[in-house]
Structure formats: C-alpha cells, structure tokens
Amino acid sequence: MRITEGIISGRNLADLQRANAAVAKASMQVSTGNRMERPSDDPQGVQKALNLRGDLAATAQYMDTAGASQGWAQATDDALSDINDVLQRAREAVVQGGNGTMSQKDRNDIATQIDQLIGQAKASGNATFDGQYIFAGQKTDTAPYDPDGADTYNGDTGSIVRTIGPGVSVQLNGSMGSVLGNGGDGKALQVLRDIATHLRGGTAADTNALRTSDLSAIDASMADVSTARAEAGALSNRLTTATNRLTDLQTSTEKVRSGVEYVDLAEAISTLSSQQAVYQAALQATGSSLSQRTLMDFLG
Amino acid sequence: MTSISTFSGLQTSLRGLLAQQRSLDVTAHNIANAQTEGYSRQEAVLGTSTPYTISSGVLASGAGAQLGQGVDVLEYRRMRDSFLDLQYRAQNMALGEKTTTADGLSRVEDQLGEPGDDAISGLLGKFWDSWGALESNPTDGAAKAAVISSGQALAGALKDLDSRLGSLSDTASAEYASLTTDAGNDVGGYANQLASLNKAIKEQMAVGRQPNDLLDQRDLVLDKLSELGQVSTSDTDGDGSLDISFGGAATPLVDGSTGTVTWPQTLTSPGGKLGALQALQTTIAGYRSQLDAVANNLATGVNAIHGTPPFFTGTTASTLTVNVSISTLKAGTSGTAGDNGIARAVGALRNGTIDAGYSSFVRQVASDASEANRASTTQSSIVTTLDERRASVSGVSLDEEMTNMIRFQRGYQASSRAMSTMDEMLDTLINRTGRVGL
Numbered sequence: 010m011r012i013t014e015g016i017i018s019g020r021n022l023a024d025l026q027r028a029n030a031a032v033a034k035a036s037m038q039v040s041t042g043n044r045m046e047r048p049s050d051d052p053q054g055v056q057k058a059l060n061l062r063g064d065l066a067a068t069a070q071y072m073d074t075a076g077a078s079q080g081w082a083q084a085t086d087d088a089l090s091d092i093n094d095v096l097q098r099a100r101e102a103v104v105q106g107g108n109g110t111m112s113q114k115d116r117n118d119i120a121t122q123i124d125q126l127i128g129q130a131k132a133s134g135n136a137t138f139d140g141q142y143i144f145a146g147q148k149t150d151t152a153p154y155d156p157d158g159a160d161t162y163n164g165d166t167g168s169i170v171r172t173i174g175p176g177v178s179v180q181l182n183g184s185m186g187s188v189l190g191n192g193g194d195g196k197a198l199q200v201l202r203d204i205a206t207h208l209r210g211g212t213a214a215d216t217n218a219l220r221t222s223d224l225s226a227i228d229a230s231m232a233d234v235s236t237a238r239a240e241a242g243a244l245s246n247r248l249t250t251a252t253n254r255l256t257d258l259q260t261s262t263e264k265v266r267s268g269v270e271y272v273d274l275a276e277a278i279s280t281l282s283s284q285q286a287v288y289q290a291a292l293q294a295t296g297s298s299l300s301q302r303t304l305m306d307f308l309g
Numbered sequence: 310m311t312s313i314s315t316f317s318g319l320q321t322s323l324r325g326l327l328a329q330q331r332s333l334d335v336t337a338h339n340i341a342n343a344q345t346e347g348y349s350r351q352e353a354v355l356g357t358s359t360p361y362t363i364s365s366g367v368l369a370s371g372a373g374a375q376l377g378q379g380v381d382v383l384e385y386r387r388m389r390d391s392f393l394d395l396q397y398r399a400q401n402m403a404l405g406e407k408t409t410t411a412d413g414l415s416r417v418e419d420q421l422g423e424p425g426d427d428a429i430s431g432l433l434g435k436f437w438d439s440w441g442a443l444e445s446n447p448t449d450g451a452a453k454a455a456v457i458s459s460g461q462a463l464a465g466a467l468k469d470l471d472s473r474l475g476s477l478s479d480t481a482s483a484e485y486a487s488l489t490t491d492a493g494n495d496v497g498g499y500a501n502q503l504a505s506l507n508k509a510i511k512e513q514m515a516v517g518r519q520p521n522d523l524l525d526q527r528d529l530v531l532d533k534l535s536e537l538g539q540v541s542t543s544d545t546d547g548d549g550s551l552d553i554s555f556g557g558a559a560t561p562l563v564d565g566s567t568g569t570v571t572w573p574q575t576l577t578s579p580g581g582k583l584g585a586l587q588a589l590q591t592t593i594a595g596y597r598s599q600l601d602a603v604a605n606n607l608a609t610g611v612n613a614i615h616g617t618p619p620f621f622t623g624t625t626a627s628t629l630t631v632n633v634s635i636s637t638l639k640a641g642t643s644g645t646a647g648d649n650g651i652a653r654a655v656g657a658l659r660n661g662t663i664d665a666g667y668s669s670f671v672r673q674v675a676s677d678a679s680e681a682n683r684a685s686t687t688q689s690s691i692v693t694t695l696d697e698r699r700a701s702v703s704g705v706s707l708d709e710e711m712t713n714m715i716r717f718q719r720g721y722q723a724s725s726r727a728m729s730t731m732d733e734m735l736d737t738l739i740n741r742t743g744r745v746g747l
Contacts, residue, residue: 010697010698010701011701011702011704011706011709012701012706013700013701013704013705013706013707014343014705014706014707015343015344015700015704015705016697016700016701016704019693019696019697019700020697023693045424047415047418047419047675047678048418048421048423048424048671048672048674048675048678048679049414049415049418049675049676049678049679049682050679051675051679052672052675052676052678052679053672053676055423055424055671055672055675056668056669056671056672056675058424059423059424059430059664059667059668059671060660060664060665060668062424062430062431062434063430063433063434063659063660063664063668064660066434066435066437066438067434067437067659067660069438070437070438070441070656070659071441073441073442073445074441074444074445077445077446078445139445139446140446140448140449141446141448141646141647145647146647147641147643147645147646147647147648148645148646148647149447149448149646149647150448150646150647151646165645167643167645167647167648169647169649170649170653171444171445171649171653172441172444172653172656172657175657175659175660176657178653270424303707303708303711304707304708304711304712305707305711308711308715
C-alpha cells in the first residue's frame with residue numbers, strides 16, 4: 010500500500026481522538042464513581058439498576074411501615090399493661106372487699122375506687138397511636154369507649170392491616186381489641202361493674218359472690234389481657250424480625266446496586282492511568298511523525 | 310543512402326525538454342494540491358513520438374528504418390480507482406445513516422435521565438411510597454396530599470418526556486424537510502453543482518481533453534451527496550456526463566444528456582442521513598407508544614383499585630392527569646377511617662408490571678442507542694479504511710513528488726545537455742568546416 014502524508018496524519022488524528030475519548034471516559038468514571046454515564050453505556054445494567062432502585066425504595070417503604078407498626082404494637086402493649094394494672098388493683102380490692110369483717114362504708118369506698126378504675130380502663134381502651142384509636146377496629150377516628158358514660162363499645166370489628174413486604178401483611182389488632190368488652194358480655198368492664206355492684210350490695214350473697222364468682226371472673230379477664238399481651242408481643246417480635254430481614258435485604262440489594270452502578274475505584278484509577286499512558290504515547294507518536302524529516306531535508 | 314535531416318537531433322532534444330518540463334509542471338500541480346479535498350494526483354504519461362520512417366537506404370544492406378523522434382506527452386492521467394469510489398459512496402451512505410441514527414438516539418436517551426432519583430423511575434417509586442404512607446395513616450390529610458402531589462409529579466414527568474420525544478421527532482422531520490424541500494439547499498445545491506460540472510466535463514471531453522480537476526470536483530460532490538442518501542451514477546451517453554439517481558426517486562436527480570435537475574422529489578428509499586431521519590421518526594413514535602402503554606397501565610391499574618372517581622384520567626402519557634382531590638381520594642373502599650384496603654392494593658402494584666414496563670422501555674432505548682453507537686463506530690472505521698485505500702491510490706505523497714521532481718529535473722538537464730552537444734557538433738560543421746586557410 011502506498012502511504013501518503015495525508016494517510017499518516019489522518020490515522021494519527023483518529024488515534025489521538027480515540028485515546029483521548031478513552032481517557033475522558035475513564036476520568037469521568039473516577040471522578041463520578043459511576044460506571045454508566047448514559048444508559049447506552051450498559052443497557053442491561055441500566056435496567057438492572059432501575060429494578061434494584063425500585064427494590065430498595067420498596068424495602069425502605071416496608072421498613073417505614075414496619076417501624077410505624079412496631080409503634081402501634083408498643084402502644085397496644087402499653088395500653089394492655091395499664092389495663093392489667095387496673096385489673097390487678099381491682100383484684101386486690103375484691104379480695105379486700107370479700108373479707109367479711111369489712112364495714113359497708115369501707116366496701117362503698119372500695120366500690121368508688123372500682124368506678125374510678127373502670128374509667129381508667131376505658132381511658133386505656135381509648136389509647137391512640139399516630140392519631141388513630143388502636144382498639145376501635147377500623148373506626149380509628151372514633152373513641153371506642155366513653156369514660157364517663159355507658160360501657161358500649163363504639164368501634165367495629167374491622168381489622169387493621171399493614172404491608173411489610175411484597176405480598177406480606179400483618180394484622181395489628183386482634184383479640185387485643187375485645188378485652189374490655191361491650192358491657193354486659195362478661196368481659197372486663199362488666200366484671201368490674203359486677204364487682205362494684207356486689208361491693209355496694211352488702212348482702213351475704215354479694216360478699217360470697219365477691220369471694221367466688223367475681224374473683225374467678227377477674228382472673229379470667231386478666232387471663233384475657235395476658236393472652237392479648239402475648240399476641241401484641243408476638244406481633245412486635247414478628248415486626249422486629251421483619252425489620253431485621255428488611256435491613257439485611259437493603260444491605261444486600263445496595264451491595265448489588267453498587268456493583269451495577271458504581272465503578273471499582275481501584276480498577277477505574279488503574280484504567281485511567283493506563284489510558285493516560287496510551288494517550289501520552291499517541292501524542293508522542295503524532296509529534297514525532299509530524300516533525301519527521303522528509304526527503305526535502307536531504308535535497309539540495 | 311538516404312539522408313536524415315541534420316537538425317533532427319535538435320528536435321528530439323527539444324521534445325525531451327518539453328516533456329520533462331510538462332512532467333515537472335504536473336508535479337508542481339500535485340504538490341500544490343497535496344491538501345486539496347478530493348484531489349487525485351495526476352501524472353503526465355510519456356510515450357515515444359511517432360517514429361520517422363525511411364523506406365530504404367538507411368542501412369548498409371540498403372534497407373530502411375524507423376528513427377526515434379524523442380518523447381511526447383500522451384495524456385495527463387488522473388490516478389483514480391472508480392471501483393473504490395463506488396465502495397466508498399456505498400459505505401459513506403451507511404455512515405451518514407448510522408451517525409445520524411446514533412446522534413438522534415443519544416439525544417433520546419439524554420431525555421430519560423435514567424437512572425436518576427428525579428427521573429420517572431424515581432418518581433414512580435415516590436408515588437408508591439406515598440400510598441405506603443397513606444396505608445399507615447389512612448385519614449391523614451398530609452398523606453393524602455402527598456399521594457396527590459406525587460401522582461401529579463409522575464403524570465407531569467410522563468407528559469414532559471412524551472413532549473420532549475415529540476419535539477425530537479419534529480426536529481428530525483424538520484431537518485429532513487430542510488435537506489429535501491428547498492431547491493437551493495443541500496441535495497438541490499449538490500444537484501445543481503453536478504449538472505454544471507457535467508456540462509463542463511462534456512464540453513472538454515467532446516474536444517478530446519481530459520478534465521481531471523473537474524472530474525475530481527464532481528467525485529467530491531458525489532461523495533458528499535452519498536452521505537445524505539443512496540446515489541447511483543451511470544454514463545449512459547458515454548460522453549463523460551453522468552446520469553445521477555438519488556434515493557429511489559422516480560426521475561434521475563440529474564440527467565446527463567439534457568443537464569436537467571429534477572428536485573425536489575419524493576424519495577422511496579433514501580438511505581443515508583435522509584433515511585435515518587425518516588427512520589428516527591418511526592423509532593421515536595414507537596418509544597412514545599411504549600411510554601403511552603406505561604401511562605395506560607398505570608392509569609388502568611390504579612383506577613381499577615380506586616374505583617369512583619378514577620384516580621387518573623387520560624390513557625396516554627400526554628393526557629394523564631390526577632383526577633382526585635384530598636376529599637375524593639380514598640384509602641379504603643368502606644370509607645371507615647381505618648380502612649386502608651385501597652392504599653394497600655395500590656401499594657401492592659409497586660415493582661409490578663408498571664415499573665417493569667417502564668424499565669424495559671428504558672432498556673429498549675438504551676440498547677437501541679448503544680447498538681447505533683456501536684454501528685456508527687464500526688462504520689466510521691470502515692469508511693476510514695476505504696478512504697485510506699483511496700488515498701493510497703489518489704493521494705499525493707510528497708516523498709514521491711520530490712523524487713519525481715529530481716527525476717524530471719535530471720531528465721530536463723540531460724535533454725539540454727544533448728541539445729548543447731548537438732549544438733557544438735553543428736558549430737563544428739557550420740563554422741569550422743571548409744575554412745582551410747582562412
């Protein structure tokens with residue numbers, strides 16, 4: 010092949026541009042840390058990156074929801090613990106009031122105390138989390154109990170469900186909502202009302218009821234509460250496990266995403282320096298070929 | 310013995326002088342045009358002059374002879390391989406097509422801004438996030454407002470991307486129009502140049518002259534035209550003027566024999582840059598319908614869950630609009646405060662077919678652009694190689710011209726030496742012979 014000056018300079022220029030483009034790309038990768046400057050650099054990587062970003066955002070969302078749900082479970086447990094205390098104190102009062110030596114006045118005082126405890130239990134039943142009544146079923150904007158009025162339950166039986174993973178959901182309220190009851194259904198509120206009535210009644214039958222049926226009823230109510238607390242605890246455990254799993258998932262997804270989107274810096278820097286070396290060499294080659302002597306230098 | 314003119318040798322030397330001088334002239338022309346675009350090196354082709362025939366009595370045997378009369382310039386030859394020209398134009402057309410496609414598609418992918426938090430994928434994620442937040446607190450006005458505003462941001466981004474793709478398509482269409490419709494510009498301009506070069510070449514060739522520089526100019530214009538579209542040429546009349554067909558147009562762009570330019574015309578298979586601009590519009594329309602499908606999936610999916618009123622109205626990227634307000638946005642079907650069924654169901658759409666549809670759309674754009682870039686790089690090196698092969702035939706090598714210069718200079722010197730030797734000989738004959746005793 011006949012070689013002309015034009016061919017050589019054209020090749021040199023093309024080589025320089027190629028080398029320079031490689032340096033620019035390598036230095037972009039080092040300075041931004043991104044493997045892809047534009048989607049076409051790695052179409053498959055871009056799709057993967059989008060999917061991974063979607064997964065990460067979803068995981069973060071599920072973690073938020075799990076965190077809020079944990080708060081709900083905690084609030085449930087706190088309220089149940091308060092109710093348990095109320096029942097505990099009521100039980101002590103029952104034992105005290107069942108004692109035959111106690112005067113009617115003292116029994117009346119205890120009955121007043123029980124009335125207050127009923128109010129406290131209802132107040133605990135009206136516990137809220139994030140502005141929502143936790144024991145009201147789905148009627149989260151309605152206080153389930155009227156602390157000063159009738160024992161009627163104003164909530165519903167709807168379930169409160171939260172999504173804590175793709176296709177994974179948990180129910181935040183269970184039997185926890187029904188420990189206090191609806192009044193007249195044998196649950197805690199009615200038990201407490203019965204106790205107050207028996208304390209005020211003053212007959213031998215009343216005293217006897219305090220010692221027997223009321224005591225066992227309040228024990229049953231306390232058992233209800235501890236079942237409910239166990240449920241709340243199990244929910245809390247489940248949420249903790251889910252959060253841990255989501256955190257692990259987040260870490261591993263982030264790692265994969267880094268691999269897809271970011272460069273390995275050590276590798277990128279070594280690529281950059283080798284591309285720079287190539288560019289230097291191309292510059293030298295061009296320089297020396299441009300300043301090369303021609304036949305004219307040797308002709309008189 | 311038949312005599313030969315005494316001055317015949319002088320004439321022979323003169324021919325030598327002139328021929329070497331012409332060759333030097335051509336060398337100078339080559340050197341002067343070493344950097345001229347489209348220039349083909351030339352050479353003066355030398356050949357022996359018509360010999361002087363003497364029928365008899367030249368040789369001792371009495372036979373005749375043919376006596377050499379020196380050198381003449383037979384032609385000024387243009388060093389050009391027309392087969393390489395054909396190859397070059399075919400590949401240059403492909404290069405025009407591929408660089409235009411690569412350029413257009415990389416502008417398309419620039420519009421996506423992916424992967425990025427503020428791009429559609431990020432906004433889609435934020436839209437799902439807002440439903441997730443609503444799920445945790447279904448009556449919260451702020452959560453509802455967030456759902457609506459993230460829905461609006463998403464719809465806005467889809468609409469924006471669609472309109473930017475639309476304007477890229479419009480740009481391609483406008484560029485095609487400006488290259489083709491205006492009779493004076495580009496294709497039309499090249500056609501006019503070709504017609505006038507055709508005419509000039511025909512005139513020169515008719516009287517037996519080889520119009521090398523005009524041929525170079527015509528080839529250069531054809532090279533440039535080939536970047537825009539499919540060019541084919543034929544010299545049907547055999548008079549040096551070319552019929553030039555372009556891009557599958559019904560009538561030749563330039564008619565060689567009449568010199569008529571027919572432009573603008575409808576191109577059925579333009580190829581080259583023009584073909585790429587047409588194809589680009591189709592490609593972008595395809596992208597827009599993919600984007601519409603994403604918008605439609607989003608609207609259909611969310612609306613099916615949200616019920617009345619529909620969350621979105623519109624079924625295309627450009628018409629998608631959020632249709633609910635804080636008071637009409639529903640987190641649950643029953644309307645009970647704690648019912649978050651709708652929010653949960655919408656949240657479950659997350660990373661489903663809608664996101665997958667969008668990410669495969671991005672991948673489609675990215676791999677098309679990547680493929681076009683690769684093709685354009687490959688094509689560019691093919692054209693470079695062909696250009697080098699053409700340069701290897703037609704390009705001016707200064708070393709070669711220098712060598713030729715020395716060659717012709719020496720030839721000229723030798724011819725003059727022959728002439729002065731002849732002169733001295735004649736001097737002896739004319740001035741000194743027969744002067745005995747003077």
